[in-house]
Amino acid sequence: MSPALRRVAAGLAMALALATAHAGRPCEERPPTVHAVSQGLALGERTARALDASGAEVVLLARAGQDLSQYHLRWSHLAFAYRVKPAEGEVPGTWRVVHKLNHCGSDRAGVFRQGLGDFFLDSPHRYEAAFTVLRPDVAQRLRPLLDDNAGLARWHERRYSVVSYAWGTRYQQSNQWLTETLAGALAPEAVDRERAQAWLRLQGYEPTRLRIGALTRLGGRMTKANVAFDDHPSHLRFSDRIDTVTADSVFAWVSRSGLGTPERTVR
Template sequence: MTAFCHQRFRFLAGALLLAAWAMPQARAGQTCAEKKTTPETVARSMALAQRTADALEAAYRRDGTRVVLLARAGQDLSRYRQTWSHVGWAYRSAAGPWRVVHKLNQCGTDQSALMRQGVGEFFLDDLWRYQAGWTAAPAPLADALWTLLQDNQHVQRLHHSRYNMLGYTWGTRYQQSNQWALETLALAAEPEVGDRDQAQAWLRFKGYRPAMLHIGTMTRLGARVTRANIAFDDHPNEQRFASRIETTTADSMLQWLPSALRFGAVQQIGE
């Protein structure tokens, strides 16, 4: 990153990877060669990050908001009737700057890791659309999430490194990025949750409904052959053979949280 960007966006200066989970390169379900970063895309990403950071800080000063589910549009998912591609938990650190904890895929492989980044870095992941969405966690759930997100050991308790971009919501063979965020919410909300099965049981009890995507046989076969980070073998046969892929999407989370857990109305920021 250029020195200019570091000077202009101070919230990037202190962004750190979680110590034991650093990866040389990572993206949200994309290969590292899919898009080429240009000065223009960096500038647009940083402008969006600055507006988002300003909006989050304004919400904190206005009503004490300090934990939100933050979404970005890194891929065009309109064919599946989805707006957002990826979410992370953003929190206001004790020192002041906002940080984002989220799960990233390692350059199109079947492996992933958790990252702690600044808001600027969160939006540098080759965006498809320069917009952000977020919903604020209510107290006392916000307090539980705020504490969990800053604990390096606790935040990775339900993390599973085997990655599948279209992982089955109610399975544990793989874990995609949005799935980790959702299961970690269950961990923060319910002290008795001790593993992924229990987290998923809590989510079912609370009425979470994943997205059902229609993905045809040829598309599935092509993706499985060419992409190491896409698999379908964890989905129930009756759904898979009917081209019905049930997975955790950012849109399904943003629709569910305000009604089920009293998160705030979804806010959008964009060009």
């Protein structure tokens, strides 16, 4: 087994033994298939190699958990990925991810740490990944926070909606937590969610505007606990305009603002 694969597989037995929260999906009691585990591990290994080759310490990492092509989006979910300093004799170290996950399709979510292999075991729509390498000074300011559980919770809201309003605080989806946490790490004044969002606006972040009709909104709200639209301003919601944080919009903003590199794809 290659060093990269050993690092990806670390903790996999625990991941398979324990129930895991799937981002925005119902919990399933069925264990993952051998094929799914194999594909997830292989993508994890390819990603680890790409991250090692990048020379980065911290990246924003995306997966294609759902098919969002109808909204012209490639990626569904973002995480922070960071290099753990290796023990003596280990080169170049292990990559971990920290991200927000929805609890089994409910209206609640939490922040979790995983290995790269675990990150891709959620039966993604497409076995590809993408990442952006954060600028060294940005990574340096963010890195200590990624080890600080209490710090990561500062900008976290447990109430979850997969389409939460980008500039609201009633709910929070996974990509929104990531951007607000990044803002908190970079801006001393961003001590809460409202101030983090104000900083993001000033830095030119633009959420994705989804066109979601009334019948689709009604169906989603009635059948899925993790879908809510009541946090969106009425003048936008009733004209089918839903502004939310997406991985694609974050990648575009990071590159445009100079906070990091253009996205790189791992296939």
